Amino acid sequence: MMSDFLQFAVSGVTVGAVYALIALGFTLIYNASDVVNFAQGEFVMLGGMGTVFALQAGLPLPLAALIAVMGTAMIGIAFNKLAIERARNAPIVSLIIITIGASIFLQGVVQVVFGKGIHRLPAFSGDEPLRLLGATITPQSLWVIGGALVVFAALYLFFTRTITGLAVLATANNRFAARLAGIDTDFMMTLSFGVSAAIGALAGVLISPITLTSYQVGVPLALKGFAAAMLGGMGNPKGALVGGVLLGVLEAMTAGYLSSHYKDAVAFIVILVLLSVKPQGLFGLRTVNRV
Amino acid sequence: MLVVEGLRAAYGRIEVLHGIDIEIHSGEIVTVVGANGAGKTTLLKTIVGAQPVAGGTITFRGENISAVPGFRRLARGLALSPEGRQIFTNLSVEENLRLGAYLYTDTRVDKDMDDAFAMFPVLREKRNLNAGGLSGGQQQMLAIARALMGRPSCLLLDEPSMGLAPLLVAQIFEVVKSLKALGVTVLLVEQNAFGALSVADRGYVMETGMIVLSGTGRELIENPRIRESYLGL
């Protein structure tokens, strides 16, 4: 009994860590630009697919992963410069539609260049599962969970300990005032897109040995990451972490105790109920403005 | 120090500044007064580059800065404490001040923050609180203090007395006067014409996007037209 529960929890936290990273990507871009970036899932796909093909080209895995993550960051930056920045004055809805367009475009390019095949990355530290209180955990799960923890810790330090991190928060809070303070808000946006894309790609690299990858994996992951961000409260990194893990565990428990047919439905019902009670999400920011 | 010549600015196709000429000398306190919608805020926003120049030039310390991006003008010495305060409501009081000194990483940042707290002691008490929770008067103090953290040689103040209780208004005008001793040149925009002209060396009167009158603070306070239209005397 207990070991079942533990087993479901382990797989829930693993998937949840990936959702949390994707939700974090949503949050960073949302904070910098008010845009919900539905191309976020494609960054995950590009990370996985990029690594697969760099590996096939003969590069060692760490180098292949690094190139895929950096390349995806470049694509995120180019996406901001070429599409979002130019349409800055358009309504937010138009910007969101641009991100959907970018998502379809990126899928198309990958499909043409790399084909429709489904690919697998080798697990980083082998496939020999570890035993933990009657449950098993693969080394790759530990990579996923550890990777997410490192990313969240690094970002926490960036936002709380560095002046550049503070400037990103200032840009999110009040762009006009940030520029008055001498902050290059365009650069802060570029930085947010670059970091967000890199985090998405890293999630893709970490999860591909478990879930496989193809040009199509982005959209469902974007939806899950978006749901996780909404659950935790859009715009709050802590919310992304909690929302992601919660969604992952919820899915795993449903799949384990009910049926995997229901896992998406149950997760979304819980989210709908929660958001109707607490529309700003668990950790949603509410600004107090007194005049 | 700051020379504005033939300055025009527009929102879309609607021009709201129709050729403004003003000049501020180093060390002066200069006031611009004018009714609602005259274009005072637009003038300040254009000077700091938050609003594009549609015609004319802005010369600051001998250089034409009309085309310099807004975020680069603070480094040249131009700071704005904007209308409506525009503080970072999600961040703490101390973080707001630290961001005012975003351009700097030296030890003077800490000293400047101490000076800001000495100028506005209530901000020291609330340094770790969310700035969005401050009262209107406290937010105004924070906006001025944050602008000063940027070490401006010329500080533009947009309606610092707006919405404040009379006692606070007096305090704000005292602060403006004290800036002179710190060597900061001040361009002050106010609807509270009497208070502003009293602390000013010189003043301009603005009506619908044009300067219609100028003179020393005293001359303007004594001008019958001003007394009637702006001072309600």
Ligand SMILES: Nc1ncnc2c1ncn2[C@@H]1O[C@H](COP(=O)(O)OP(=O)(O)OP(=O)(O)O)[C@@H](O)[C@H]1O
């Ligand atoms: N963002 C904007 N878009 C369009 N028109 C604007 C905008 N801001 C101001 N205006 C118009 O430009 C004119 C000048 O406005 P501005 O805010 O500069 O006046 P002001 O003298 O500062 O007024 P107040 O004393 O009320 O602050 C007004 O007619 C106003 O309606």
Ligand SMILES: [Mg+2]
């Ligand atoms: Mg105004």
